[in-house]
Amino acid sequence: MPSFKGYTSGGGKRPYPATICASKNEQVVHGIPNEIPLVEGDIISVDMGMVYGGYHSDSAFTVPVGIVADEVRQLLDETERALYQGIAQARPGNYIGDIGHAIQSHIEPTGYGIVREYVGHGIGRLMHEAPSVPNYGKAGKGAVLKEGMCLAVEPMITMGRYETRELDDGWTVVTVDGSLAAHFEHTIAITPRGAEILTVLDEARPGG
DSSP states (O other), X not given: OBSSTTOOOSTTOOOOOSSEEEEETTEEEOOOOOSOOOOTTOEEEEEEEEEETTEEEEEEEEEESSSOOHHHHHHHHHHHHHHHHHHHTOSTTOBHHHHHHHHHHHHGGGTOEEOSSSOEEEOSSSSSEEEEEOSSOOTTOSXXXXXXXXXXXXXXXXXXXXXXXXXXXXXXXXETTOOOEEEOBEEEXXXXXXXEESOOOGXXXXXX
């Protein structure tokens, strides 16, 4: 069953009204699907969550609509690469900071912005559990990663500044400068061999 519809993070926020999040162009996360047509040159991030056997999963990808500029394609490619750089650090004995440091080290040379206000998270019986998994950080810092932990790793990267704001609908998050944003996410389990990706969607990857 879908885990997003009816979800509320508390604080008086109204329940999320849809089964997926669909975030277009400058929308970073939590976009609410609507009937406005996509046009060639747009990008769209699709974020999905489901509950199976009492456990949550969470994944996201960003794809181009038709032909996009080379610099837009590069944003998508580098964000996805950053995701896998972070996942590679998710092994027993490493630290939460190792994941964020790997993502940050990959993205910063590109000049893109790394969203600070929204981060990855632990996941299991609840969709959002401890620990938080930032997309930036210092290697060797933070919680120790242990076998059996499940995490949602999800870099959110912008072509401009990293600051965001929430729209009046109470959910949709956009870049403050209107720059494009990409979002890739996998739910992973930490095993003795390292990270096992639980949400593989190869056919949805750009260029796939």
